Amino acid sequence: MEKKKSFYLKIEKDLSQDFRVEVELTLPLFPSSLIAIFGPSGSGKSTLLRCIAGLDIPDRGIIRVGEELWLDTEKKINVPPYKRSIGYVVQEEALFPHLKVQDNVSYGLKNQLKLTQAEARDKARQALRKVGIEHLASRWPQTLSGGERRRVALARAIAREPKLLLLDEPLNGLDFKSKEYLRQLIEEIASENGRLTVLISHEKTEIIQMARFVGIIDRGKLLQLGELREVFLQPETVEVAKIIGIENIIPGEILDIINGNVRMKTPIGLVEAVLKENMGKIISGKKVFCVFRAEDLSLCKPDGVSAPAGGLQGFSVRNRFIGIIKKIKVNEGFAQVFIDCGMVLTALISHNALFEMKIKEGDSVCSLLKAGGIHLIERDF
Amino acid sequence: MDWIALWLSLKLSFWTTICLYLLGIPLAYWLSFGKKRKWKILVDSIVSLPLVLPPTVLGFYLLILFGNSGIGTVYSKLFGKSLVFSFEGLLIASIIYSLPFMVQNLAGAFSLVDSKLIEASLCCGESQWNTFFKVIFPLSLQGFLRGTVLSFTHTLGEFGIVLMVGGDIPGKTRTISIALYDQVEGLNYQGANTTALVLLLFSFFVLFLVYSTSNSQWKRKNLFI
Amino acid sequence: MCFLYFTSLFSFFLIPPFSVCFAQSQKPLQTSTLTVAAAADLRFVLPEIISPFQTLNPDVKVEVIYGASGKFYEQILRGAPFDIFLSADKEYPFLLYTKGYVAEEPFQYAVGRLVLWMRKGLFGEGKDWKELLTNKKVSKIALANPLHAPYGKAAKTALENAGLWEKLDSKFVYGENVIQAFQFAEEKDAELAFIPLAIALSPKASKEGNYVEIPLSFYPKILQYGIIIKKTANLSIAKKFKDYLLSEESQKTLKKYGFGP
Numbered sequence: 001m002e003k004k005k006s007f008y009l010k011i012e013k014d015l016s017q018d019f020r021v022e023v024e025l026t027l028p029l030f031p032s033s034l035i036a037i038f039g040p041s042g043s044g045k046s047t048l049l050r051c052i053a054g055l056d057i058p059d060r061g062i063i064r065v066g067e068e069l070w071l072d073t074e075k076k077i078n079v080p081p082y083k084r085s086i087g088y089v090v091q092e093e094a095l096f097p098h099l100k101v102q103d104n105v106s107y108g109l110k111n112q113l114k115l116t117q118a119e120a121r122d123k124a125r126q127a128l129r130k131v132g133i134e135h136l137a138s139r140w141p142q143t144l145s146g147g148e149r150r151r152v153a154l155a156r157a158i159a160r161e162p163k164l165l166l167l168d169e170p171l172n173g174l175d176f177k178s179k180e181y182l183r184q185l186i187e188e189i190a191s192e193n194g195r196l197t198v199l200i201s202h203e204k205t206e207i208i209q210m211a212r213f214v215g216i217i218d219r220g221k222l223l224q225l226g227e228l229r230e231v232f233l234q235p236e237t238v239e240v241a242k243i244i245g246i247e248n249i250i251p252g253e254i255l256d257i258i259n260g261n262v263r264m265k266t267p268i269g270l271v272e273a274v275l276k277e278n279m280g281k282i283i284s285g286k287k288v289f290c291v292f293r294a295e296d297l298s299l300c301k302p303d304g305v306s307a308p309a310g311g312l313q314g315f316s317v318r319n320r321f322i323g324i325i326k327k328i329k330v331n332e333g334f335a336q337v338f339i340d341c342g343m344v345l346t347a348l349i350s351h352n353a354l355f356e357m358k359i360k361e362g363d364s365v366c367s368l369l370k371a372g373g374i375h376l377i378e379r380d381f
Numbered sequence: 382m383d384w385i386a387l388w389l390s391l392k393l394s395f396w397t398t399i400c401l402y403l404l405g406i407p408l409a410y411w412l413s414f415g416k417k418r419k420w421k422i423l424v425d426s427i428v429s430l431p432l433v434l435p436p437t438v439l440g441f442y443l444l445i446l447f448g449n450s451g452i453g454t455v456y457s458k459l460f461g462k463s464l465v466f467s468f469e470g471l472l473i474a475s476i477i478y479s480l481p482f483m484v485q486n487l488a489g490a491f492s493l494v495d496s497k498l499i500e501a502s503l504c505c506g507e508s509q510w511n512t513f514f515k516v517i518f519p520l521s522l523q524g525f526l527r528g529t530v531l532s533f534t535h536t537l538g539e540f541g542i543v544l545m546v547g548g549d550i551p552g553k554t555r556t557i558s559i560a561l562y563d564q565v566e567g568l569n570y571q572g573a574n575t576t577a578l579v580l581l582l583f584s585f586f587v588l589f590l591v592y593s594t595s596n597s598q599w600k601r602k603n604l605f606i
Numbered sequence: 607m608c609f610l611y612f613t614s615l616f617s618f619f620l621i622p623p624f625s626v627c628f629a630q631s632q633k634p635l636q637t638s639t640l641t642v643a644a645a646a647d648l649r650f651v652l653p654e655i656i657s658p659f660q661t662l663n664p665d666v667k668v669e670v671i672y673g674a675s676g677k678f679y680e681q682i683l684r685g686a687p688f689d690i691f692l693s694a695d696k697e698y699p700f701l702l703y704t705k706g707y708v709a710e711e712p713f714q715y716a717v718g719r720l721v722l723w724m725r726k727g728l729f730g731e732g733k734d735w736k737e738l739l740t741n742k743k744v745s746k747i748a749l750a751n752p753l754h755a756p757y758g759k760a761a762k763t764a765l766e767n768a769g770l771w772e773k774l775d776s777k778f779v780y781g782e783n784v785i786q787a788f789q790f791a792e793e794k795d796a797e798l799a800f801i802p803l804a805i806a807l808s809p810k811a812s813k814e815g816n817y818v819e820i821p822l823s824f825y826p827k828i829l830q831y832g833i834i835i836k837k838t839a840n841l842s843i844a845k846k847f848k849d850y851l852l853s854e855e856s857q858k859t860l861k862k863y864g865f866g867p
Contacts, residue, residue, distance in 0.1 A: 055500050055503070082503050084504075088504040092495075092497050094497035094498050094500070096498060096516060098519045107502070109506075448684060463685045463687075465686070466686045548686050549671045550641060550687060551669040552639070563671075565789075566783075566785050566786070568649075568785070
């Protein structure tokens with residue numbers, strides 16, 4: 001990526017004796033992008049964001065925004081937070097309780113953008129209008145609802161037209177309606193030219209809905225960075241697969257590769273997969289993980305669809321495993337079925353399907369898996 | 382009623398409070414937000430010493446310090462007069478003696494300010510300095526008020542250390558509490574009664590004002606603490 | 607409302623500096639102040655000497671601080687800004703004289719007498735002082751601290767000469783100075799107090815109690831000396847005051863208050 005139009009970050013920070021945040025990434029600044037950093041709580045997401053804002057100082061590292069150098073520990077450069085062009089929204093909103101909404105939003109504008117009082121007030125009004133709460137301008141923050149407070153915080157962050165917009169769990173703890181509204185708002189704001197929006201979240205659905213780029217972080221390390229589709233469909237490592245919530249991860253050994261079809265020996269039997277890019281080097285004898293989502297596993301009664309003896313020809317579904325239902329967990333809208341086929345597999349089916357099939361715990365069931373739904377990850381052991 | 386002594390006491394309390402602002406605000410800021418924890422414990426202990434130390438101990442050390450060997454010599458060379466038995470000496474003694482009242486109240490109020498707000502201010506482009514005036518100060522008004530009032534009234538009421546360091550020089554170091562002592566010594570119980578009553582009412586009035594701001598509604602509506 | 611409240615509260619503390627100008631503009635014509643450190647036994651007699659002195663010298667303001675002579679001695683060594691020191695003994699002035707803190711030779715201005723004071727009706731009248739001290743009703747005896755109060759020292763000597771010092775040891779309570787010793791007895795914390803005759807003759811003491819003089823054979827004469835401090839900025843006024851103190855008129859006043867030869 002061109003230096004002028006990119007954001008580069010490389011930081012190392014010891015948080016405790018056995019926990020260290022170590023991240024390197026490059027992101028485009030133009031035309032605009034929204035990157036979501038996703039990882040479990042305590043994975044170092046917030047530290048990363050705080051380092052970008054300048055609130056935490058890494059032990060070693062470089063942060064460059066376009067041609068501006070914000071941090072270079074070797075050159076002893078550290079631009080303080082108040083001189084970095086950032087808008088930072090934290091989960092707790094951190095609205096100043098002694099200032100009205102309008103003054104919260106215009107806070108610091110005069111100094112930061114060298115504006116007059118009136119110009120700052122106009123800017124604040126504009127920002128409030130953008131987030132749709134201009135009518136709350138003269139209210140006290142304490143009198144607002146959670147969603148309104150979050151919007152004020154967002155308005156305060158964007159009023160200063162920052163190059164970097166940092167959002168720490170922006171939708172967390174809000175009701176559905178506020179979430180939906182705010183999500184669209186963030187997408188809209190993030191699409192403004194020349195702006196990089198970095199969002200951290202531990203909610204998968206939020207990220208899938210908003211982000212173009214996704215970074216997966218765990219125990220202080222950036223495991224994978226790429227476009228949303230790529231990361232979620234083709235995780236590079238088992239850790240990433242686990243973090244993004246892929247339910248079924250099965251070890252296997254490749255037998256042969258014929259016409260782009262990979263055949264493997266696994267604890268649940270023979271598995272066939274379609275060879276795709278991003279699967280690494282696939283040769284026979286190699287050890288891999290078969291990775292597939294619970295929703296890609298379909299169920300049927302073992303006697304309902306009996307395959308012809310001696311093979312699976314004539315079936316679009318290549319893989320068929322028979323097992324016993326260990327447990328059925330009914331959730332909102334769908335049910336999770338855990339089937340023991342030598343290893344426990346997880347399937348996701350609708351309530352309707354569950355009722356129609358009349359299956360219960362202890363029943364024998366047949367699970368079907370399309371060869372195209374399987375992703376392969378290399379393994380060393 | 383010894384008006385000169387009352388006037389002197391008010392003057393002493395006023396200047397002590399002013400000097401305590403200059404000294405106490407940076408100190409309290411460092412104690413609340415500084416990073417060197419080991420030093421903090423040390424400084425905190427030293428600042429709080431006057432709370433538990435008998436005033437006479439402090440008075441004794443100040444006498445030695447002000448005497449012919451310590452800063453007293455430097456001072457008398459610079460200004461041509463002695464620190465002992467002078468208003469300036471009394472001022473220094475009062476500052477040290479009332480320091481914990483200012484610093485503890487301020488530091489307490491500072492550390493009650495949510496660090497997220499301070500960070501938000503920094504991220505909004507305000508320097509630490511501006512953040513102090515725009516966020517920390519307005520949110521710790523209560524602590525300022527308490528620190529001010531307690532330093533002021535404590536100085537007004539201090540006795541032992543004033544007697545030791547200041548002697549009892551009318552118009553220079555005879556503060557109202559010493560005047561009261563003197564009135565009792567002179568068997569002038571009527572005068573002593575008036576003085577004591579004035580001091581009592583003053584202290585009560587001030588404390589009443591301060592504690593009335595601790596009222597919960599007040600806090601929520603106006604002090605945000 | 608909030609704003610008003612705080613402004614009024616803070617402005618409360620701003621009154622002093624503003625009234626500085628006010629106070630200074632009200633100050634009368636330039637006067638010189640004479641600071642006198644006086645032994646506590648002079649508490650009642652000195653005002654009667656000062657007020658005629660001030661009528662004679664209207665441009666002089668005499669400020670008096672009363673206390674234990676030993677305390678003043680210490681303070682003078684540390685540079686206390688006194689002009690005149692009227693001690694209750696001879697020792698302290700001469701110590702200061704030899705140490706070079708004195709403008710001119712110490713002068714004797716009075717002779718003090720020691721008495722034993724008690725509240726009226728406690729013991730009946732006309733008893734011997736030794737009898738009183740050993741009376742069973744006596745639980746506490748007040749005297750000024752012998753370490754730095756001359757009258758305390760004199761009381762101790764008298765008790766030692768009478769052979770009572772060790773015997774009564776547990777009953778003594780020490781005042782910072784003679785006035786405090788008197789207050790102990792007056793406020794019923796002690797039955798007897800060794801005080802100067804000058805205090806026993808004060809209106810309050812003579813109204814509330816009576817006294818027995820300690821015979822002069824039991825303690826050395828309390829010769830009270832005064833000095834003019836070398837550092838004084840008002841040497842001529844201090845001398846004037848000294849002369850007035852030694853004048854016949856002042857001596858008569860002193861005699862009236864029990865400072866006998």
